[in-house]
Amino acid sequence: MALTDKVEIARRSMVLFFVIDSSGSMDGDKIGSVNTAIQEVIPALREVSDENADAEIKVAALEFSSGVSWITKGGPVAVDQFTWKFINAGGVTDFGAACHELNDKLSTKAFMQEATGSYAPAIFLLSDGEPTDDWESALDTLRENGWFKRAVKVAIAIGDEANKDILAKFTGSMEAVMEVRNIEKLKNMIKFVSVRASQVASKSSNVSGGAQSGEEEKQAEINAAIQEVVSDQEDL
Amino acid sequence: MNGCRAFAATAAGGSHTREGKECQDHSRHDKDPLYSAAVVADGHGSEDCFRSAKGARFAAESAIQVIHAFVYSEREERKKPSLPFFPAQYRPFDERDFERRLREVVVKGIVGSWYSKVNADIEVYPFTPEELAGASEKYRARYAKREALHHAYGTTLIAAAVTPDYWFGIHIGDGRFTVFNRDGSFCQPVPWDERCFLNATTSICDDDAIPSARLFCRPVTAETPAPAAIFLCSDGVDDNFSVENNARDLAQKVYTPIVQTFAAEGFESTCAQIKDLCAKFAANGKADDTSLAGLINMDAVQKAVERGLNPEG
Numbered sequence: 001m002a003l004t005d006k007v008e009i010a011r012r013s014m015v016l017f018f019v020i021d022s023s024g025s026m027d028g029d030k031i032g033s034v035n036t037a038i039q040e041v042i043p044a045l046r047e048v049s050d051e052n053a054d055a056e057i058k059v060a061a062l063e064f065s066s067g068v069s070w071i072t073k074g075g076p077v078a079v080d081q082f083t084w085k086f087i088n089a090g091g092v093t094d095f096g097a098a099c100h101e102l103n104d105k106l107s108t109k110a111f112m113q114e115a116t117g118s119y120a121p122a123i124f125l126l127s128d129g130e131p132t133d134d135w136e137s138a139l140d141t142l143r144e145n146g147w148f149k150r151a152v153k154v155a156i157a158i159g160d161e162a163n164k165d166i167l168a169k170f171t172g173s174m175e176a177v178m179e180v181r182n183i184e185k186l187k188n189m190i191k192f193v194s195v196r197a198s199q200v201a202s203k204s205s206n207v208s209g210g211a212q213s214g215e216e217e218k219q220a221e222i223n224a225a226i227q228e229v230v231s232d233q234e235d236l
Numbered sequence: 237m238n239g240c241r242a243f244a245a246t247a248a249g250g251s252h253t254r255e256g257k258e259c260q261d262h263s264r265h266d267k268d269p270l271y272s273a274a275v276v277a278d279g280h281g282s283e284d285c286f287r288s289a290k291g292a293r294f295a296a297e298s299a300i301q302v303i304h305a306f307v308y309s310e311r312e313e314r315k316k317p318s319l320p321f322f323p324a325q326y327r328p329f330d331e332r333d334f335e336r337r338l339r340e341v342v343v344k345g346i347v348g349s350w351y352s353k354v355n356a357d358i359e360v361y362p363f364t365p366e367e368l369a370g371a372s373e374k375y376r377a378r379y380a381k382r383e384a385l386h387h388a389y390g391t392t393l394i395a396a397a398v399t400p401d402y403w404f405g406i407h408i409g410d411g412r413f414t415v416f417n418r419d420g421s422f423c424q425p426v427p428w429d430e431r432c433f434l435n436a437t438t439s440i441c442d443d444d445a446i447p448s449a450r451l452f453c454r455p456v457t458a459e460t461p462a463p464a465a466i467f468l469c470s471d472g473v474d475d476n477f478s479v480e481n482n483a484r485d486l487a488q489k490v491y492t493p494i495v496q497t498f499a500a501e502g503f504e505s506t507c508a509q510i511k512d513l514c515a516k517f518a519a520n521g522k523a524d525d526t527s528l529a530g531l532i533n534m535d536a537v538q539k540a541v542e543r544g545l546n547p548e549g
Contacts, residue, residue: 003509
């Protein structure tokens with residue numbers, strides 16, 4: 001057997017993190033839309049994964065309300081094995097606890113064990129309110145996490161009560177924060193961001209040492225895509 | 237004679253060729269009666285580093301030249317008596333002192349030679365408007381002021397040499413330096429630089445390239461012979477394996493089959509297959525430019541494989 005047959009090159013993976021506010025204010029249509037949108041976007045994510053020879057998409061989902069809980073308890077799940085379990089809303093908005101938990105798991109000792117060289121994750125935050133816990137120090141710590149720094153980050157501010165400034169601090173800029181005020185648009189945006197962020201984050205980028213790293217270029221690309229969609233929506 | 241044979245192979249990455257980019261990896265080896273050496277350099281390849289293919293070649297050439305000069309000067313040094321009736325060759329090998337000389341002579345020499353080659357190249361071939369057009373605004377402005385010109389040539393560097401008296405490794409940036417020990421185990425003895433994370437890497441063009449180069453050296457004696465093999469790879473190889481278990485995965489999934497093939501099929505056949513393997517890495521997975529180079533003591537590899545491998549070790 002030739003050496004090329006003996007050495008197997010594993011397909012690399014990119015993890016899409018959903019970080020979902022499931023506090024009481026999300027009850028009703030909002031959490032319902034989040035549930036159906038994520039369930040409905042799974043086939044599209046599978047397509048992204050199948051069509052991408054470079055990387056398979058894995059999904060990890062964290063909900064936060066009065067405390068935090070991983071929906072994907074055993075770590076990231078390959079998107080072709082991933083099924084969505086509907087979550088319920090209730091309790092307060094422990095955003096700081098979510099940041100703390102995310103920081104713990106964005107580590108090669110935890111959820112990034114299988115990650116390889118150049119795919120930072122995509123992190124997608126959905127929230128409709130103000131944090132109720134001590135979030136600032138937890139977010140500051142998270143922002144120092146190497147994986148988080150290089151992740152493609154997008155947030156959706158659901159409704160008028162969402163604190164966009166906090167979401168922008170999470171994503172790194174207001175350009176990566178989308179505002180949605182109706183349920184149909186929320187569903188569409190969840191689908192759009194999940195697919196687009198996965199496509200961008202799992203794309204090979206082989207640059208280093210430049211003014212913009214590969215990850216910065218990816219964040220700029222997703223920001224531009226968001227701005228384009230936002231502007232299209234405004235035109236409509 | 238040091239009993240080692242050397243090889244080096246490089247393949248252009250599919251993601252680069254698709255974009256019409258030249259291969260920015262460079263590898264080479266050198267076999268001399270006094271030593272064997274192998275080098276891998278991985279040019280950064282970003283739009284700001286538009287001459288990094290040349291930069292990688294300059295780094296590899298510089299390393300081979302400086303290692304050659306160093307090995308011969310060390311031989312002369314060791315002939316001189318350090319004290320009356322006590323020739324230097326009988327002194328015990330002082331790793332700290334040797335490492336200091338590696339940094340002050342070899343690393344400094346390689347970086348200095350690289351800068352000279354870069355300066356000479358810029359003199360003959362100034363940056364063109366086409367090259368500058370692709371660079372970021374920040375670097376266009378810096379290059380226009382003739383600042384940080386060497387950044388355009390940025391590259392990593394991994395080098396290894398084995399002589400009858402000592403062996404050593406030098407590492408700047410990412411890629412991996414792996415040793416196959418005579419007991420069948422693998423290790424990565426050169427310390428890792430935590431600044432190399434995902435796409436970010438340290439570089440020969442960094443201001444602190446000399447002090448931050450990672451080094452490893454050991455004497456070669458009857459009790460402590462040189463390793464059975466030393467493998468150097470660019471990140472086109474190691475980035476295809478998990479971050480957490482990278483050293484283990486490289487040992488199990490890449491180097492174990494390689495040493496087994498060396499033992500079963502001999503040097504020439506395996507070197508030809510390593511070229512094909514580089515092409516496979518370059519076409520699949522990360523599809524990055526890929527280099528694999530190494531120093532092989534065929535007799536020691538054969539014996540280690542016969543005794544049994546321990547890729548977890």
